[in-house]
Amino acid sequence: MIVFAAIVPHSPLLLEPIGKENQKHLKKTLEALQKLKEDLYLSRPDTILVISSHATRHASHFSINLHDEYQTDFRDFGDMSTSHEFYPDLELITAIRREGYDSNHPITLDSNVNLDYGAGVPLELLHSIGLTKKIVPVSYSGLSPKEHLAFGKMLQEVTQNSSERIAVIASGDLSHCLTSDAPGGFHKHAREFDETIQRAVAELSSSTLLSMKMLLIEETKSCVYEQLLILFGLIERKRLRPEILSYEAPFGVGYLVAQFHL
Template sequence: MGRIQAAYLVPHPPIILKEVGKGEEKRIQKTIDGMNEVALQIKRKKPGVIVIITPHGPLFRDAVAISVEPEMQGNMEKFGAPQVRFTKDNHLELANKIIQFAKARDIFCAQINQDFAQEYHVSPDLDHGTMVPLHFIDQEYVHYRLVHITYGLLPRQDLYKFGKAIQEAVEGIEEDVIVIASGDLSHKLSSDAPAGYHPSGKLFDEAILKLLGGGAVKEILAMESCLTEEVGECGLRSIDIMLGTCDGYDITPRVLTYEGPFGVGYGIASIEIGDINRDRQYMEEIYQERDEKIRQIREKEDPYVKLARNALEYYVAHRRIMDLPQDLPEVILQEKAGVFVSLKKHGELRGCIGTIEPTTAHIADEIIRNAIQAGANDPRFYPVAEEELEEIIYSVDILKAPETINTLDELDVKKYGVIVSSGKKSGLLLPNLENVDTVEEQVRIALQKAGIKANEGYNLQRFEVERHK
């Protein structure tokens, strides 16, 4: 029976390769030393398989991607080093077992081969999130087959559950396995960082490495999405899957190195996996806590939010619009207003549709119709499925009449939403949104939504909302 020997968090900056860095790699010597140490540890363990989880392969919102090509290839041509090439044999037995165990846990896997890649316009080649770590490993040890996984934009608890599926699949093969979680930490550590600066960047890196070094699985999974999004990381979902592969076992975690000279956090950590420990079986507990949180939110719903939820649930079940409930407050039935209905699933946006001005007889109809639109017709998402309904949290914003303003100084990102318009084009952004911290950012996003260039002339309006959560 196979077992997972250890797991590693590693970064993947292409500049770390001398063929790409051309001398600049010397600025991240600490990371190079850490990658070499990981490679030596893997050499001593002599695994038959390396499972690597990357952010930069085929990325899907509703699925994890697994390569099912017998042989996988890639090179660093896009980083100016086409001579750095890789060819890896796929461990198809393990890949297929992971797909089967994931399906049993209601996690869908996109099976990436040449035909799938062509149909969905993705690349089947090895990505830099895979090739950079393998470059160091291959200098010390090459006697392994690879399983190539790209995490999906699933709820993070589901990624942890997928990691558990990997663990179960490994137990069905003969070879031992090493798990590699490829991912950089914050991309916003300094003003010259590729994604700009955010003060939470350094705090996030310190927090995640402290928690990882302490084996604090539940605390990592509880990190708020608003924080992880604003710091611009690409490694947390890889970490979630990696931690799931360790569920139910003693672990000995250790942070090996950390630095961020280019404004991007590069952290390296190892997790030695020991004996079975039922006290570290967190998966069921995590889901129970999540369900309890949703139950408490449901109990506190006001009539506006309850109406939005009931409207979408009824539509998904019956494919028609519900009749007006009899017990609605008079104000919902008497007043008109623009309404936005937002849906979130485990902290991630799942749909948002609204009207700037009233389009129906009263607020109640506006809520019902926009709730259905948010769940069924937001072009950014697949329609909400019936099995998702119990996991969705709703908020309803009642818009007050907009007023024209002349300068950004008249905006307040927490208090006012903004409407930008130019000719027939207009865009709106609600106030007090996660990850929108400045007026400039608020207006930039609204312009982007409207398709208006920043250097075009445009009109500004502000508005307040009455938010129901």
């Protein structure tokens, strides 16, 4: 069963060895993540299912990274020391693959020891001593928005039938085009995109997500849309309370932290 669900950003700047002096501009986000870290610990999960946008992406299949162990790795960002080990939840991965096959949701397995930073940053920020190290790293696909929502619903079926206590983390950043010096340059509709995403989260509205224009999603260069659809499918029809803990965009990229209280 699901015992924790959240949306978090995955900027490596959120890690102190990388962000350094930039962290003073991320105060709201870091404070919200600290609250999430505490709530995640209190939820006592047996495993963490993390949905990332920076793992291997397949055009026609969703994917799970299955390896005998995983390492967080931030050497590409100049951090040679931050690294922790995690391990696959073989039972849950097997159940997901079986249900995916039975319900015609294509799933492929990749095998990488190094976790992509979309999974690695949230795990570094939210993990604490005594918390489970079992994870299921899931990646989105090139399939349609409706198929991502349906994939999430399939995952909900699996988690409901599991005896494990499961935490779900959707990892992603909002628009990368909010200011002229943003990584993606400025786009006049970037603010509209971020506001729409926040409204969808606050209302837990998959219909709001599905009604968004794909051109807007692509042009504002976000990396959160598909993960949200999967997450919404996972928690749809559950009795919960969405809470936006923080939103800020100090570097022209939208960082959203939100929790769904179960």
